[in-house]
Amino acid sequence: xxxxxxxxxxxxxxxxxxxxxxxxxxxxxxxxxxxxxxxxxxxxxxxxxxxxxxxxxxxxxxxxxxxxxxxxxxxxxxxxxxxxxxxxxxxxxxxxxxxxxxxxxxxxxxxxxxxxxxxxxxxxxxxxxxxxxxxxxxxxxxxxxxxxxxxxxxxxxxxx
Numbered sequence: 001x002x003x004x005x006x007x008x009x010x011x012x013x014x015x016x017x018x019x020x021x022x023x024x025x026x027x028x029x030x031x032x033x034x035x036x037x038x039x040x041x042x043x044x045x046x047x048x049x050x051x052x053x054x055x056x057x058x059x060x061x062x063x064x065x066x067x068x069x070x071x072x073x074x075x076x077x078x079x080x081x082x083x084x085x086x087x088x089x090x091x092x093x094x095x096x097x098x099x100x101x102x103x104x105x106x107x108x109x110x111x112x113x114x115x116x117x118x119x120x121x122x123x124x125x126x127x128x129x130x131x132x133x134x135x136x137x138x139x140x141x142x143x144x145x146x147x148x149x150x151x152x153x154x155x156x157x158x159x160x
Contacts, residue, residue, distance in 0.1 A: 007075075009074070013131075015124070015131050016071075018120065018124045018127055019066045019067040019070055021120050022063055022066060022096070022117065022120045023063040023066070023067055025117045025120055026063035026117060029100075029103070029113050030060055032110070033052060033055075033056055033103055036049055036052075051102050051103075051105045052106030054102060055099050055100075059103075062095045063092075065088065065089070066092050066093060066096075066124075069085040069088045069092070072085050073086065078139055079135050079136060079138070079150050080140045080141055080142075080143050080148040080149065081148075082132075082135045083135065084147075084148050086128075086131075090128070096117070097121055100114045137150030138150075140153065142154070
């Protein structure tokens with residue numbers, strides 16, 4: 001296997017494939033969402049329009065974050081950095097599902113499509129948990145914020 005294959009190995013994992021499915025579903029939902037809300041008074045219409053725009057942006061941002069942070073975590077072999085990326089992935093998944101509510105508030109309510117995305121995120125979760133369990137806590141830089149230190153981490157003078 002050449003160096004390029006190793007670099008892209010994460011793309012063949014069930015975790016990344018599921019992340020790609022989530023991204024594609026998010027793109028499809030955002031692509032089918034209207035640019036303008038349905039009928040409403042002018043003030044309510046502006047609110048719903050902003051809600052639609054913001055929610056569509058949020059959904060795409062979160063969907064793209066998942067795959068990017070998986071790639072980033074695979075590119076490094078540092079427990080603290082992998083855990084930081086894992087937290088960002090978890091947050092992106094949760095925020096992605098919450099952002100669907102913004103589409104509903106904006107007047108776009110396609111529950112069957114939203115349910116497909118929610119299901120994909122639920123299917124992603126056990127793959128994610130299994131992946132996080134593979135992080136090796138023997139290679140890390142001490143986290144001064146003490147959020148991403150492995151159990152028993154000791155501050156090394158070199159880490160200062």
